[in-house]
Amino acid sequence: MPKRSMEILTESMFYVLMALNTGEMCGTAIAAFTARRTGGRVTLGPATLYTILSKFEKEQYIREVAVEGRKRTYALTARGAGAFQEELERLRACVADAGKGADV
Amino acid sequence: MKPKHDYRLPPCPSYDLAGTQAWLEGLAQKGLYLRQDASFFLGMGVFEEGEAAPVRYRLEAALTDNSPLSRREGPAEQAVDLARDFGWDFVCRRGSFDIYRTADPQAPELNTDPTLQAKSLRVVEKRLFRTLLSLVFWLAADLLLYGCAGVLAAAIHYGLWLPLLLTVVLVGTLISAAYRAWFLSRLRKTLQRGEPLVPSAVVKGRGLRYQVCRCLHLGALLVLVAVYLIHWSVGGINRSEERSQLDDFPGQPPFATVADLAPEGATLSRRISHASRYRKELNTFARWSCLLAEDVIEWEEYRTITLPSGEEQRAWITVNYYRLESEWLAKGLFWELSLQTGIAQRSFTEPLELPDLPVDDTAAYHRFNDYLLLREGDRILYVQLYDYSDLDFAESAVIFANSLQ
Numbered sequence: 001m002p003k004r005s006m007e008i009l010t011e012s013m014f015y016v017l018m019a020l021n022t023g024e025m026c027g028t029a030i031a032a033f034t035a036r037r038t039g040g041r042v043t044l045g046p047a048t049l050y051t052i053l054s055k056f057e058k059e060q061y062i063r064e065v066a067v068e069g070r071k072r073t074y075a076l077t078a079r080g081a082g083a084f085q086e087e088l089e090r091l092r093a094c095v096a097d098a099g100k101g102a103d104v
Numbered sequence: 105m106k107p108k109h110d111y112r113l114p115p116c117p118s119y120d121l122a123g124t125q126a127w128l129e130g131l132a133q134k135g136l137y138l139r140q141d142a143s144f145f146l147g148m149g150v151f152e153e154g155e156a157a158p159v160r161y162r163l164e165a166a167l168t169d170n171s172p173l174s175r176r177e178g179p180a181e182q183a184v185d186l187a188r189d190f191g192w193d194f195v196c197r198r199g200s201f202d203i204y205r206t207a208d209p210q211a212p213e214l215n216t217d218p219t220l221q222a223k224s225l226r227v228v229e230k231r232l233f234r235t236l237l238s239l240v241f242w243l244a245a246d247l248l249l250y251g252c253a254g255v256l257a258a259a260i261h262y263g264l265w266l267p268l269l270l271t272v273v274l275v276g277t278l279i280s281a282a283y284r285a286w287f288l289s290r291l292r293k294t295l296q297r298g299e300p301l302v303p304s305a306v307v308k309g310r311g312l313r314y315q316v317c318r319c320l321h322l323g324a325l326l327v328l329v330a331v332y333l334i335h336w337s338v339g340g341i342n343r344s345e346e347r348s349q350l351d352d353f354p355g356q357p358p359f360a361t362v363a364d365l366a367p368e369g370a371t372l373s374r375r376i377s378h379a380s381r382y383r384k385e386l387n388t389f390a391r392w393s394c395l396l397a398e399d400v401i402e403w404e405e406y407r408t409i410t411l412p413s414g415e416e417q418r419a420w421i422t423v424n425y426y427r428l429e430s431e432w433l434a435k436g437l438f439w440e441l442s443l444q445t446g447i448a449q450r451s452f453t454e455p456l457e458l459p460d461l462p463v464d465d466t467a468a469y470h471r472f473n474d475y476l477l478l479r480e481g482d483r484i485l486y487v488q489l490y491d492y493s494d495l496d497f498a499e500s501a502v503i504f505a506n507s508l509q
Contacts, residue, residue, distance in 0.1 A: 010217050010219045010220060011217070012216065012217040012220065013217075013220075027186045027189060028189045028190070031190070031212070042216075043212045043213070043216050044212070044216055044217075045190065045212045045213045045214045045215050045216040045217075046183075046186045046187040046189065046190040046192055046212075046214060047162075047164045047183070047187070047204075047214040047215045047221070047224075048214075048215050048216045048217040048220055048221070049186060050180075050182065050183040050186050050187075051167075051217075051220045051221075051223070051224055052217075052220065053182075053186075054167070054180075054182070054183075070185040070188065070189065072182065072185075
């Protein structure tokens with residue numbers, strides 16, 4: 001059975017969850033965190049970020065915790081934290097698989 | 105001083121993201137900037153003059169509904185705010201896409217995740233699919249409507265251009281929507297593969313073709329609305345407004361009337377003894393000609409016949425007379441009218457026996473009332489004898505057939 005769209009996290013989605021896993025953040029802070037953490041390899045544009053944030057809000061992965069003027073701050077929910085951990089485990093498994101070499 | 109406005113027709117449709125971006129960026133380098141919050145008027149972009157500068161434009165699939173009632177709403181406030189924080193300004197919406205602009209070369213790209221961008225396009229695709237379905241429904245309804253009424257009959261009674269134009273506009277819109285769906289699907293797949301978007305219309309110089317198609321489509325739509333309005337205002341759709349009293353008919357009608365059906369020595373009066381006296385069309389006629397028929401008469405007559413014996417009979421008929429432009433058109437109309445009868449035969453209609461009549465084609469059936477259909481050369485007579493009448497159907501059929509000689 002094909003996976004639902006939210007079951008597959010893109011790299012951008014994963015970094016948004018990673019950023020919010022470190023604490024509450026607004027959109028620009030999430031983008032800055034991602035750029036810093038990846039050394040500029042992954043950047044988040046506003047349209048991409050908005051798409052991710054609205055999807056995550058809809059799926060209750062995140063929730064809005066404060067609005068100051070244009071600035072909206074988000075926090076990770078337990079569901080979002082679970083999704084992040086699950087994806088992290090999957091990626092770790094992938095890396096571990098790759099480390100086993102060709103003899104397996 | 106108020107900035108000067110300039111109106112430009114885009115060289116490509118809104119869903120050609122790269123094409124639209126290239127067109128807008130090209131104009132910005134000439135000092136023309138898409139006006140903020142100005143919608144595309146009749147498909148044309150409204151521009152303001154300014155200093156020529158390198159500016160980036162990007163299109164984002166509108167996630168909010170862009171139905172006519174809500175299309176002016178634009179993107180969500182949160183999306184606009186977030187874009188502004190990154191140096192992008194929302195300019196306006198075109199079709200199903202929101203246009204953003206930045207003059208800051210350091211501003212990150214609006215979309216940095218092609219997979220997510222492709223998913224946003226899927227939302228537009230789904231919306232388009234719904235439009236396609238509704239178009240197919242309306243086209244089917246249109247064809248069914250004219251098919252049931254008969255294409256020739258509808259063209260003669262309601263005008264040739266109206267059904268034709270409506271069908272052309274519907275088919276054109278359907279083809280355009282199908283092409284849009286195909287284009288969007290291709291675009292989405294390109295994004296999913298991580299390939300760059302190519303401005304097809306601008307690069308390949310197909311802008312003129314798009315503009316011509318767009319103008320034709322828009323023109324056809326405007327003509328359709330105009331034709332409808334004209335028909336409405338002159339009562340062309342409802343001929344009851346242009347009916348005259350039977351006494352005002354110039355000369356003799358080219359078919360038998362109640363006077364011919366009445367027995368010799370009988371007298372006719374207009375005394376009406378039932379509720380149909382309130383029928384607006386009673387004892388009136390409408391006459392017109394069109395491209396397909398040089399003479400069309402709708403005739404409805406009610407008379408009280410007093411026989412020499414003093415006995416009274418009622419006669420109530422409606423006659424549709426057509427003199428078509430050619431015999432093959434008459435054959436077509438006869439076939440169409442017979443077909444309707446044929447369809448009805450399966451439900452409420454029973455065929456009626458007819459004596460040998462001196463005409464080319466005949467058909468007769470009963471459905472609440474008696475119906476007679478005759479064709480002689482390029483002429484057709486479609487008669488309805490109401491059950492309320494005391495007229496004999498077979499005798500009347502002979503008289504009607506002879507009147508066509």
